[in-house]
Amino acid sequence: MRQQAALPTLLALLALAFLASLAFGELRLGMGQVLSALAGVGDELSRTVVRDFRLPRALVGMAAGAALAASGVVMQAFFRNPLASPGLLGVSSGGALGAVVVLALGPALGWAATTLWALPLASFLGAFGATSAVLFLAQRGAGAERLLLSGIALNALLGAGTSFLLTTTVGHFEVNAQMLFWLMGGLESRSWEHVWMGAPAILLGCLLLLPLGRAMNLLSLGEQSAQSLGVDVRRLRWQLILLSTVLTALATAVGGIIGFVGLVVPHMLRLAFGPDHRRLLPYAMLGGAAFLLACDLITRAFPLGLRLGVVTSLVGGPFFLWLLRRPR
Amino acid sequence: MTTALSAAGLGVPGRLEAVSITLGPGELVAVVGPNGAGKSTLLQALAGLLPAEGGICWNGQPLSEISITERGRRLAWVDQEAHFEFAFPVREVVAQGRYAWGDNLDGVAEALAELDLTHLAERPATRLSGGERHRVGLARALATQAPIQLWDEPVAQLDVRHALEVLRLARQLTTRGATLVVSLHDLRAAYRFDRVLVLDRGRLVGNGKPHEVLTADLIRQVFRVEATFVESLVPELPSE
Numbered sequence: 001m002r003q004q005a006a007l008p009t010l011l012a013l014l015a016l017a018f019l020a021s022l023a024f025g026e027l028r029l030g031m032g033q034v035l036s037a038l039a040g041v042g043d044e045l046s047r048t049v050v051r052d053f054r055l056p057r058a059l060v061g062m063a064a065g066a067a068l069a070a071s072g073v074v075m076q077a078f079f080r081n082p083l084a085s086p087g088l089l090g091v092s093s094g095g096a097l098g099a100v101v102v103l104a105l106g107p108a109l110g111w112a113a114t115t116l117w118a119l120p121l122a123s124f125l126g127a128f129g130a131t132s133a134v135l136f137l138a139q140r141g142a143g144a145e146r147l148l149l150s151g152i153a154l155n156a157l158l159g160a161g162t163s164f165l166l167t168t169t170v171g172h173f174e175v176n177a178q179m180l181f182w183l184m185g186g187l188e189s190r191s192w193e194h195v196w197m198g199a200p201a202i203l204l205g206c207l208l209l210l211p212l213g214r215a216m217n218l219l220s221l222g223e224q225s226a227q228s229l230g231v232d233v234r235r236l237r238w239q240l241i242l243l244s245t246v247l248t249a250l251a252t253a254v255g256g257i258i259g260f261v262g263l264v265v266p267h268m269l270r271l272a273f274g275p276d277h278r279r280l281l282p283y284a285m286l287g288g289a290a291f292l293l294a295c296d297l298i299t300r301a302f303p304l305g306l307r308l309g310v311v312t313s314l315v316g317g318p319f320f321l322w323l324l325r326r327p328r
Numbered sequence: 329m330t331t332a333l334s335a336a337g338l339g340v341p342g343r344l345e346a347v348s349i350t351l352g353p354g355e356l357v358a359v360v361g362p363n364g365a366g367k368s369t370l371l372q373a374l375a376g377l378l379p380a381e382g383g384i385c386w387n388g389q390p391l392s393e394i395s396i397t398e399r400g401r402r403l404a405w406v407d408q409e410a411h412f413e414f415a416f417p418v419r420e421v422v423a424q425g426r427y428a429w430g431d432n433l434d435g436v437a438e439a440l441a442e443l444d445l446t447h448l449a450e451r452p453a454t455r456l457s458g459g460e461r462h463r464v465g466l467a468r469a470l471a472t473q474a475p476i477q478l479w480d481e482p483v484a485q486l487d488v489r490h491a492l493e494v495l496r497l498a499r500q501l502t503t504r505g506a507t508l509v510v511s512l513h514d515l516r517a518a519y520r521f522d523r524v525l526v527l528d529r530g531r532l533v534g535n536g537k538p539h540e541v542l543t544a545d546l547i548r549q550v551f552r553v554e555a556t557f558v559e560s561l562v563p564e565l566p567s568e
Binding site for chain 1: 372375376377396397398399400401403404405407411412413414415416417420421424425427428431453465468472
């Protein structure tokens, strides 16, 4: 009964959030205007607003939300800990450092014209590089505990690098503001280029994850047991780390650092619909997409004041606490 | 002679030294030894879960030639620790035993019944007592229907009745041709097995029929305990 309601509910929520993000903003549009703009008819202003500005923004938000939530599910199964998050292996802090480096050096090197691509690319490389470094540092055995500790060490190191660049650029107000904005995540002025940069690869990553749900169930109850029951644990762990890293790196590349989605969305859905990863993965993808769009809608009410990463934490934190305190 | 499980010079650096054993189908084998003697290491190595030296064969076939899926069908291993971090219902955990069989659910209901878990089938595995969790682990192993079963201290946390039932179940499985290797701390229970393996500080110091192996001398030497053979309280399951 509960299970049957899950998919329609999440799809409805996502559709609602999607249409709302096309309708709301500085120019408020009615549902009729949104739908006709989508269909390519209607007045030119609402067509431009919907198709050139709000639609790419919504698509990037959906892709990033789905990627972060799915990546959270993976990390939690991988570390057998419901409190694990996508950033555990240095992906987010690596992405942050990559972006901050480009912002700091870019103007000097004359990259300003190419920042549309330079920033996401540097962030993606930083994110991917950080996780590769964690895997290398943890060495071959790559036991969960060693990975975790290597991740913590590298996160601290990368965080220090980011802070250093932030403080040394304080004099350059413009650069510094761009860094801060990026570090708190955001979907404003996302273009179709950003959609093409992130969405197709994220969709592919999500599709590749879905068939792994059953094996993740076994892994989440113990590596050795899973191995003895016929799961190729070594292979599965590599698949999971790779997919989770790519998904988080892509989300970070197109949306900046957006915290809490990967923790709160899977946790919320697990409490509501149980831990079976075969269902949890698709639920988290839909739920993450809807959650991020909803948070993005809130940021629009406070232009320039409230960053997306701040909203996800402001909304997610109290909700999470309420969930934890709720009698089971 | 057909062998179900054999090891030649099986070793795990620092934990287990050159163990060579040959176990036949239908054998009920106890592994005993003091804490840290290498009982769990031996079971994990036999199950192919540890990088180990030496050779291991299942049904006469070298382990390296058996695919991981096929291993899941042939041998079941039960961890000494039974922790479940996620709230899967008991039935789901037991059904994981069918992973290597493409998740058909043959034998899941029977496994639940054998371990007295039918009434707990829908309960989240995180809300069980320690003994109940161990029974879930055993039921999952049973559901694999694997002919070789390695159980690491299955009865240490069970009450007297469930412990006896698990030992009776082990005996029943061997009468159907399965090979069971069970690590134990209860030497009196081990005395009723077909074969006893005694480990001491990573070395195999005894391998044979219980009355030949579990002598007062060996028990003194390995466990540093004086053992005498006397009449005492013997709990039994009522015959149905």
